Amino acid sequence: MENGEDIAQKIADLVVESFNGLKLKSGKPVVRSNGVKEWTVMASIVAIIDQKDDDIEPKIVPLTMATGVKALPDKIRSYSKGRLVHDLHAEILALRLFNWYLVQECIRIKDELGYNSSVIERMANGEGYKLKAGVSFGLFITEPPCGDSSMQHLVTEKEDSSPWVDEKEPSSKRQKVDGQQESKIDISRGRGNFGKLGIVRTKPGRSDSQITLSKSCSDKLCIKQLLGITNSFSSVLFPEGVFLDYMILQRKKYHEVDMKRCFQSRFLDLLEGKETLHPHPLKILLYDQDHYEFHKPKEKDVAEPSPLSLLYVIPEKKIQVLQNGVRNGTYIKNSLPRKGGESFICNWHLSNQIRSLKSLGYTSYLEFKASLVARNDLKKIGTTTLGNWNPTSNDDFEL
Template sequence: MVNELGSDIATAVITEFNKLNAKSGKPTTRSNGVKEWTVLAGVVAITSDSKITPITLATGVKVLPDKVRSYSNGKVVHDMHAEILALRLFNYFLLEEASNLPSAWVERYHNQVRFRKDAKLALFVSEPPCGDVSMNYLSSLLESNDSWTSSSTEGFYRGRNHFDQLGVVRTKPGRTDSLISYSKSCSDKLCLKQLTGICNAATSHIFEPIYLEYLVVNNVDTADFDRCFKNRFQTENGHYLKLLKYKTKAYEFHKSDEKEPSPLSLLYIVPHNLLQVLNNGVKNGAFIKNKAPKPGGESIISNKSFLQKLTRICKVNESRYSQFKAFHNTRQAIKQEGRDLLQNWRPTSIDDFDL
């Protein structure tokens, strides 16, 4: 059922995206006449005065193979699906606000920092998140309803394989001929964030947990939403998402069989008017095959950039990123609780680096 709030949120995100006069980053028409498509996502704050404020916008449909982590050195963004980028960018926004107190969005609270308490957060996505919540929608678009016969790999499901198996953890990307990434689907990652919150390793070091209130998306049935985000994830500590649907046709870059996916990802922090374009997980133009990017080519939302920004705000005692993550015992325990609930959660390789 279409919700007025959902429509207002979708309109706010799409309007900001359409206003962007970016030289690159938006889908385009290629020299051979083929048009590009991409997924748009945005994190939106709804304050107590009912004002809807888009905070971050992101586009993207790509994910990098797990082997990239062996040479990333914290400088490559591996998961470039729009909703994950929008959340990573929101974490950068938090660190930026925390480094420039007083702020309209964050405030000191005891020994930590917290996001303003009168605001609820929504995540808008122009397509159903990949993974469990979208499996029935994807199967309805196929000519045949016969299950794909490719077997699960090493005990987990890749992309759209076995779409008749519901409630299971899946990995990106959807194509079975692609290199393995072990990066979990957006459905699974969003489900886990109902327990951990959306702060990452860097922001959780200084921020109170922050949770999403709404997921704003179309083409998702309530039954699929409940199975993905509630039924398979029964926990007393969960901050369960609420589904909002919307009505607007203002977004013109939806997925289509006649279009090709855009290779670029656009990142935009609305309150800061900060824009960056990614290609292969690094700044556009900084990519080097099978190596870390050119000097200064890492994105603002790379793990390396996050930790560099955090160390300008507070002291970090660990010497390696892996040590820094492991030191937060409480957060690690919460993450493990969520992974145990979801089951078959195979971790990606470590992307470690010196701090």
């Protein structure tokens, strides 16, 4: 893409303008009654659509937007039944929203005579859907993704420049391996073991917090270079896959060494030359200025992360606010939410959405996931390449 910097700044301007223009009673960070200011990360999936005239800049269309910095503990999966959204980091939520949007576009193409989607079309054989020619996708984020791609950024934000020390005792869990006796699995939690680079990490969290096991955004985005950004449900509609082409970051927060190590040398370079694999490289575009009000503060500043996540599907003008993985105001501790409290992007709702297009043919979510053999084989290659990828607990439900 020519004039990448101009495009990156245009994307930042459009996304932040869309966010600032939202007039909401709740969902955005606030100043608390004790004077403490809240902050959060914001992310957006944008479509970049080439124009027929090469002299005209690509059209930028923000599709989804999300905020969030939380992740739920792994134990909630024992009762979630697909109704809770586990990973509430902004970039993962933006991708979940994007998958909801993709399926919604497929439904419209099927049901609305003459509907013309700006990003997808039916395949010629009628067996699925694909991207239109000239369409690519970018992920805008107000902070570098948590995990391996942001380690140097964390150092520069520290008030104390002394090196971080490793955890005295690595966090661990017990897990059955190949049905045999339980074994102890080491886990690198968030910012623990800071001196170790190029490793898989869980979502950040206090050392005394319950373990989430949800992988860092850096690690999840690595895997998506191989799998694509469709999820288990939407992948059955897009046999050619849908990939992320660009990540759009603020220049002053970008550290080339971290990004190249995370997404290239520890992953893409190790997969190079394998004929059956076609990983999709992720290009970084940098912008300089934005008017986002809720950037992560410096370490010395008195501020707290917002407990809420804002979901926004921009073309649909569909908005929802989440807390603890469910609609704000419906959370019940150690239980499913109040009736109707499930988010429209939880797996249970997504399974209902996809069934209007395709019969899944299985009685449970885990049976359906197990049937995606090619996708599962690719994921295994990706997680084995990264190493130390300890799976989360199962979250099954009836289909």
